[in-house]
Amino acid sequence: MDNKKKLIETIHFIRTKTNIKPKCAIILGSGLGDFAEYLENKDVIQNSDIPHYPKSTVVGHKGKLVFGFLNKKPILAFQGRIHYYETGDLNTILYPILVAHRLGIRKIILTNAAGGVNRNFHPGDLMLIKDHINLTFETAYSVLQESKYSLKGYVYDKDLIKTAVDIADEKNIPLREGIYVGVKGPSYETASEIEMIRRIGGDAVGMSTVNEATLASLLGMKVIGISCITNYATGVTNLKLSHAEVTEVANKVKHRFSELIKAIFFKIC
Ligand code: HPA
Numbered sequence: 158m159d160n161k162k163k164l165i166e167t168i169h170f171i172r173t174k175t176n177i178k179p180k181c182a183i184i185l186g187s188g189l190g191d192f193a194e195y196l197e198n199k200d201v202i203q204n205s206d207i208p209h210y211p212k213s214t215v216v217g218h219k220g221k222l223v224f225g226f227l228n229k230k231p232i233l234a235f236q237g238r239i240h241y242y243e244t245g246d247l248n249t250i251l252y253p254i255l256v257a258h259r260l261g262i263r264k265i266i267l268t269n270a271a272g273g274v275n276r277n278f279h280p281g282d283l284m285l286i287k288d289h290i291n292l293t294f295e296t297a298y299s300v301l302q303e304s305k306y307s308l309k310g311y312v313y314d315k316d317l318i319k320t321a322v323d324i325a326d327e328k329n330i331p332l333r334e335g336i337y338v339g340v341k342g343p344s345y346e347t348a349s350e351i352e353m354i355r356r357i358g359g360d361a362v363g364m365s366t367v368n369e370a371t372l373a374s375l376l377g378m379k380v381i382g383i384s385c386i387t388n389y390a391t392g393v394t395n396l397k398l399s400h401a402e403v404t405e406v407a408n409k410v411k412h413r414f415s416e417l418i419k420a421i422f423f424k425i426c
Pocket of ligand 1: 362403
């Protein structure tokens with residue numbers, strides 16, 4: 158079955174489970190899923206119940222769609238995401254973006270856990286994604302059945318970036334800005350790969366977001382990206398990396414992270 162037919166069934170099912178019709182959404186990365194708890198009057202749908210919806214296998218990625226309200230504004234939170242290395246299939250990992258678009262989402266915040274490549278970054282820092290470099294060697298165009306789409310400029314919306322920076326200033330929330338480099342994973346990078354990523358202009362590295370952001374932008378959504386720096390990338394220190402560390406640090410920053418996201422939604426929705 159092609160994506161178009163699958164999407165019709167998926168959207169039909171979701172519409173039977175909730176009447177909430179958000180225009181703003183957030184995809185919650187590794188360890189950041191708890192943000193959905195701030196939503197009020199929630200309708201929660203398990204991904205596993207949704208026809209054609211991909212299922213996550215990674216610890217720290219709760220697979221749910223959470224519809225609810227923040228400051229009385231309807232919001233959709235995607236708790237947990239599928240990574241390319243889980244399926245090896247771009248169609249699967251980008252399905253949630255197609256669903257968001259069909260549901261009427263027009264602004265989307267993509268979040269992730271990332272390794273700090275920039276030597277001034279430390280675990281626990283939040284980084285606003287100014288732009289990305291896609292080292293997955295995949296292209297989001299491949300999931301689109303029509304060729305009418307083309308990127309008209311920057312993937313990450315300039316106005317929304319400015320809004321986020323202003324909010325962080327106002328609220329005194331430290332916010333880095335930088336270039337996110339997306340890789341396939343699942344193994345962490347070698348020190349030489351990190352050195353290369355630094356030389357080509359990367360500030361943070363992770364295994365998600367780049368293809369999602371490109372597709373969302375192609376479909377006309379306004380995109381914001383925020384990375385939670387959960388570890389020093391390989392070679393920045395002698396410390397060993399682990400997924401447990403990633404989720405632990407993400408947990409520690411969740412208060413600051415949530416405050417920032419809530420304020421951004423308040424302004425943009
Ligand atoms: N590398 C790639 N992906 C990651 C990292 C990292 O160091 N930390 C969290 N996700």
